[in-house]
Each structure stands twice: as structure tokens, then as C-alpha cells.
Amino acid sequence: MRDHTSEPVTVMVVDDHPIWRDAVSRDLDAAGFRVVAAADSVGSAGRRAAAVRPDVVLMDMSLPDGSGTDATVAVLRASPGTRVLVLSASSERDDVLGAVKAGASGYLVKSASAAELVEAVAATAAGQAVFTPGLAGLVLGEYRRMSATVDRRSPAPPTLTDRETEVLRFVAKGLSAKQIAAKLTLSHRTVENHVQATLRKLQLANRVELTRYAIEQGLE
Amino acid sequence: MGGTARGRHDADPDAPLWRASQVFRLVTLAYAVSSHISTVPHYTRPGLGWFFIALLAAWSVLSAVLLSRGTQRWKVVALDQIVAIALMGATRLVADHDWYSNHQTMPTTLWVANAVLSAAVLGGPVAGTCSALVMATVSAVVRDQINLDLWRDATAPVLVAVGVAMGFATVTARHAHRQLAQAVRMAAAAEERDRLARQVHDGVLQVLALVQRRGNELGGPAAELARLAGEQEAALRMLISEQGTRVDRGEEQVDLRALLRARAGTNVTVAAPADPVLLERGRATELAAAAATALDNTALHAGPGAKAYVLLEDLGDEVILSIRDDGSGIPDGRLAEAEAQGRMGVSKSIVGRAEWLGGVAVLDSAPGEGTEWEIRVPREAPRA
Numbered sequence: 017m018r019d020h021t022s023e024p025v026t027v028m029v030v031d032d033h034p035i036w037r038d039a040v041s042r043d044l045d046a047a048g049f050r051v052v053a054a055a056d057s058v059g060s061a062g063r064r065a066a067a068v069r070p071d072v073v074l075m076d077m078s079l080p081d082g083s084g085t086d087a088t089v090a091v092l093r094a095s096p097g098t099r100v101l102v103l104s105a106s107s108e109r110d111d112v113l114g115a116v117k118a119g120a121s122g123y124l125v126k127s128a129s130a131a132e133l134v135e136a137v138a139a140t141a142a143g144q145a146v147f148t149p150g151l152a153g154l155v156l157g158e159y160r161r162m163s164a165t166v167d168r169r170s171p172a173p174p175t176l177t178d179r180e181t182e183v184l185r186f187v188a189k190g191l192s193a194k195q196i197a198a199k200l201t202l203s204h205r206t207v208e209n210h211v212q213a214t215l216r217k218l219q220l221a222n223r224v225e226l227t228r229y230a231i232e233q234g235l236e
Numbered sequence: 237m238g239g240t241a242r243g244r245h246d247a248d249p250d251a252p253l254w255r256a257s258q259v260f261r262l263v264t265l266a267y268a269v270s271s272h273i274s275t276v277p278h279y280t281r282p283g284l285g286w287f288f289i290a291l292l293a294a295w296s297v298l299s300a301v302l303l304s305r306g307t308q309r310w311k312v313v314a315l316d317q318i319v320a321i322a323l324m325g326a327t328r329l330v331a332d333h334d335w336y337s338n339h340q341t342m343p344t345t346l347w348v349a350n351a352v353l354s355a356a357v358l359g360g361p362v363a364g365t366c367s368a369l370v371m372a373t374v375s376a377v378v379r380d381q382i383n384l385d386l387w388r389d390a391t392a393p394v395l396v397a398v399g400v401a402m403g404f405a406t407v408t409a410r411h412a413h414r415q416l417a418q419a420v421r422m423a424a425a426a427e428e429r430d431r432l433a434r435q436v437h438d439g440v441l442q443v444l445a446l447v448q449r450r451g452n453e454l455g456g457p458a459a460e461l462a463r464l465a466g467e468q469e470a471a472l473r474m475l476i477s478e479q480g481t482r483v484d485r486g487e488e489q490v491d492l493r494a495l496l497r498a499r500a501g502t503n504v505t506v507a508a509p510a511d512p513v514l515l516e517r518g519r520a521t522e523l524a525a526a527a528a529t530a531l532d533n534t535a536l537h538a539g540p541g542a543k544a545y546v547l548l549e550d551l552g553d554e555v556i557l558s559i560r561d562d563g564s565g566i567p568d569g570r571l572a573e574a575e576a577q578g579r580m581g582v583s584k585s586i587v588g589r590a591e592w593l594g595g596v597a598v599l600d601s602a603p604g605e606g607t608e609w610e611i612r613v614p615r616e617a618p619r620a
Contacts, residue, residue: 157509
């Protein structure tokens with residue numbers, strides 16, 4: 017995490033629609049972020065992320081040469097310190113889970129207002145997870161799916177603590193972190209940590225799973 | 237023949253049949269020549285016989301080439317009939333009555349079958365049969381053997397059989413070719429439509445989403461435009477995403493997510509797992525109806541600008557459906573009051589549906605804190 021009081025947060029926008037790239041870049045510039053690069057494909061996203069190492073990447077889910085998940089993998093491989101925020105259409109919500117498991121740290125729908133976008137980019141740059149109710153529903157569902165389909169050969173799947181489940185359900189029902197904190201008499205910060213933990217465990221499990229698969233296939 | 241400006245392939249579905257029948261023609265030519273060699277000693281005018289056989293060979297090769305190439309086939313086929321008839325007739329010029337009345341005519345029945353084949357491939361079973369009957373009649377007349385004794389003389393039945401069979405084969409081949417060509421054209425058209433739809437939709441969706449954002453920022457009358465753009469965006473997205481996963485496939489199991497998402501819009505957010513939540517059709521519709529009742533109530537009573545959130549959770553043997561709004565909430569006692577007055581309220585409808593499904597529905601509301609319904613039902617119908 018960087019100290020963004022001294023230097024503006026750098027952002028790269030990945031979207032194959034020029035109208036969007038321009039609109040989003042304008043909003044971010046106006047809010048004091050520095051849009052340092054744009055990319056319109058999985059290939060260029062990886063290459064440019066390696067060159068400019070942005071703090072935050074705004075990621076569209078459908079690109080001409082692959083999915084946002086592929087691009088997330090490419091960006092994080094090229095620039096591990098970068099944080100990926102998926103900015104996507106609501107119809108692509110099921111794919112968003114793939115991007116999040118691959119390491120994206122949040123999800124925002126494209127119809128979100130400029131103010132919401134600016135807030136989400138700032139939160140992402142600060143290391144927080146940006147959740148929509150939709151993403152919370154997907155993550156909850158994923159944990160339940162994993163615990164329902166345990167197979168003996170693989171390590172035990174990650175599980176949510178009761179508190180994490182509680183917090184995630186509130187997020188999925190549209191409550192803000194502040195409202196959740198008030199309801200559970202926790203600090204705002206603690207709620208944020210719970211939400212982040214649910215993502216971190218999911219991403220870790222995904223990496224373990226991928227490694228195990230690679231070893232099984234004799235790729236490593 | 238057939239097609240006009242279309243490609244050769246498209247216009248000539250029976251080219252393989254033509255080529256195959258030309259192979260037959262050349263084989264029969266060999267047979268006719270060897271048959272001639274063995275019969276020529278019996279002819280009265282062997283020299284003339286050889287001349288006709290040379291003519292036969294020349295015509296066989298020429299017609300085989302012309303028919304394979306496919307230019308003006310009907311002329312070649314017509315000429316084929318004439319040549320066959322003429323050669324049969326020529327038998328009378330080279331042999332005496334004793335001979336030709338007891339043997340087959342000169343170019344041999346087998347070779348004459350070529351004329352029948354060409355007619356059948358060109359014009360189908362009717363043309364094939366006509367040609368066969370003509371050839372059989374000419375053969376009988378030439379040999380002066382007009383009798384109906386089909387046991388001794390199989391010329392007519394064999395030729396008719398060839399004509400009918402080949403005619404039908406041609407018709408079938410053309411039909412199959414037409415259908416294939418049509419299917420290919422339709423597939424290409426559908427693919428192109430899909431591609432266009434994707435591109436157009438994609439562009440339109442981007443613009444609608446942008447109008448929604450900018451409109452909301454500008455406020456005032458522009459906010460109204462934003463709202464409209466948002467609704468259209470949601471509707472269009474629903475349409476596109478449902479192309480892949482249709483809600484109603486007439487199957488017993490229905491994905492409850494799809495039923496709920498049909499209600500998603502600017503003011504309604506639906507959160508659900510990434511995998512389909514399959515329920516028996518009746519149960520899924522009943523749950524979706526309960527959610528719709530709760531959402532309608534939100535739209536009616538929660539106040540302007542209230543947002544609703546639907547959360548669907550799949551616990552395996554149980555399904556939890558939560559419908560929350562951030563509106564004004566229900567004042568204490570109002571529901572009970574309405575119920576006491578005997579009005580069949582929203583509450584009763586939702587609770588009733590949940591109970592019918594073997595589950596429970598709980599309402600949680602406080603003034604200023606919105607309303608939340610939590611409906612828990614078993615996945616399978618309870619056993620009676």
C-alpha cells in the first residue's frame with residue numbers, strides 16, 4: 017500500500033470501448049488520479065501493466081481476445097503489486113467470480129456513478145476490497161459450493177467464520193460497511209477486514225488449487 | 237442447367253451422378269465392342285457393322301465428355317436417345333432377319349441403357365421410364381419380336397427398372413442438395429445475425445450505461461433520462477443474457493436465479509451464486525412470486541428512491557431468499573392492524589406461499605430501517 021497523499025494514484029483502464037475509456041479516464045483525472053495507460057485487450061493489458069506498473073487497474077470483463085479473468089491474470093503476473101478493480105456490466109456477474117478468484121480485489125457495475133467509481137478506486141488503492149451486493153452473493157455461493165463438493169484427495173476447502181458469513185450476507189443485502197458496523201457493534205475497520213479476509217482466502221485457495229493441478233499434470 | 241449465377245457447386249447437385257453414369261457408359265462401350273467382335277462373323281455386312289461400332293465408340297466418348305462437363309446436357313441427352321434408336325435400327329442393315337430376330341440388337345441392350353440413364357438423370361423417374369419404354373419398343377420392333385413374353389425377353393423390365401431407379405436417385409440427390417444448401421445458408425445468416433447483435437448490443441449498452449452515469453451527475457431532467465437509460469440497459473442485458481440461458485426451457489427443473497433476475501433493474505439488485513439454483517418448476521415459480529410480492533410492496537410503500545436487494549442462497553437441501561429494502565419501513569403494529577381488519581395483506585400472501593412450500597417467512601422491519609423478508613424453504617417438496 018502506498019501513501020497517496022504525496023503522489024497521485026496511478027490507474028490503467030482496460031476496456032475495448034473507446035467511449036468508456038475516455039469517460040472513465042476523464043472522471044478519474046478530474047478526481048485527482050493519474051490515468052497512466054489504457055489497454056483494449058488481454059495482450060496489451062499484460063504488456064502495459066509490465067511497463068507502467070499502475071497502482072490500480074480498472075478491468076472490463078469482455079475483451080476481444082479473452083476474458084477479464086485472463087487479463088487479470090496477465091496484469092498480476094506482469095505487475096504483482098497492482099490491484100485490479102473489475103468494472104463490468106451486470107450481465108457478466110458470473111464471470112466476475114473468476115476474476116476475483118484470480119486476484120481482482122473488487123467489483124463495480126458500469127452503471128455506478130462517477131462518485132462511486134472514484135470512491136471505489138480510492139478504496140482499492142488503499143488496499144480495501146470493493147464489494148457490490150452481487151459480488152457478495154457470488155462469494156457466499158462459492159464458499160458453499162466448495163464445502164458441498166469436497167473430494168478426499170484435495171485439501172480441505174477454505175470456510176468462512178460465522179462472523180464473516182454474517183458480514184457477507186449483510187453486504188449481499190445491500191448494507192454499507194458503516195451500517196453493518198452499527199448493526200454488529202463492530203468498528204468500520206473490522207468490518208472491512210472481514211470482507212477482505214473472505215476474498216483473500218478464496219484467492220489463496222484458488223492458487224493452491226492451480227498449483228496442485230499443475231503438479232498433477234506434471235507441469236511443474 | 238439448374239442454377240444461374242450461383243457457383244458451379246451450388247448449381248450442379250447431380251454432377252456426381254453424371255460422372256458415375258459416364259463410367260458406366262465407357263464400361264458398356266467395352267462390352268458393346270467385345271460383343272460386336274464375337275457377333276460380326278454372323279453379319280451379312282460386317283464392314284458396315286464395324287462402321288456403326290466406330291460411330292458408337294466415337295459418340296460414347298464424346299457424350300461422356302460433354303455430360304461430365306455439364307454444358308447443355310439436355311441436347312446431348314436428346315441426341316443420345318436418337319443415336320441409340322438409330323444404332324438399334326441399323327441392326328437391320330447389317331444382319332438378316334434370322335439373326336436379328338433371335339439376338340439382341342446391335343449396340344447391345346446394356347449400351348442402350350445409357351440413353352435411359354441419361355434421360356433419368358436429366359428428367360427424373362418419368363423421363364427415365366419414358367426413355368426405357370421407347371428403347372424397349374424400338375428394340376422389339378427392330379427385332380420383329382413384339383410379344384409380351386417378359387420371361388424370355390427381359391429388355392423392357394430391365395430398362396424400365398434402370399430408368400425408375402436412376403430417376404428417383406437423381407430426385408433424392410437434388411432434394412438433399414437443396415436442403416443442405418439451405419441449411420448452410422441459414423447457418424451463415426444466423427451467425428451473421430449473432431455477430432451483428434453482439435456488436436450492436438454491446439455498443440448500445442455502453443452508450444446507455446454512459447447516459448445513465450452522466451444523467452445522474454447532471455441531475456434535474458437529465459436524471460429522468462438516466463433512469464430511462466438504466467431501465468433499458470437492464471432490459472437489453474436481460475434479453476442478451478437470456479439467449480444463453482433461457483428461463484423457460486420447458487424442463488422440470490428451473491433456475492430460480494433467472495426468475496429473480498427478471499425483476500432486477502435500477503432499483504432492484506439481485507445477488508445469487510454463480511451456479512444455477514435448480515428447483516422443481518412449481519416451487520421456483522412460487523418462490524419467485526413471493527419475492528415479486530415483496531418487491532411490489534417495496535415499490536408501493538417504501539418511499540421514493542428506495543432500493544431493494546434480493547439475495548438468493550443455496551444451502552443444498554434448503555434455499556434462503558432474502559428481500560430487503562432501504563425504505564421507510566413499516567410502523568410497529570401496522571401489519572397486525574391490517575390483518576385484524578381482515579385484509580388479506582402482503583404479509584399473509586408471502587407467509588402463505590412459504591408455508592405451502594414447507595418453509596417459513598419472517599418479516600423484520602422497523603420505522604426508518606426498511607423492511608426485510610427472509611424466506612427459507614426446503615429444496616424438495618415435503619413428503620406428505
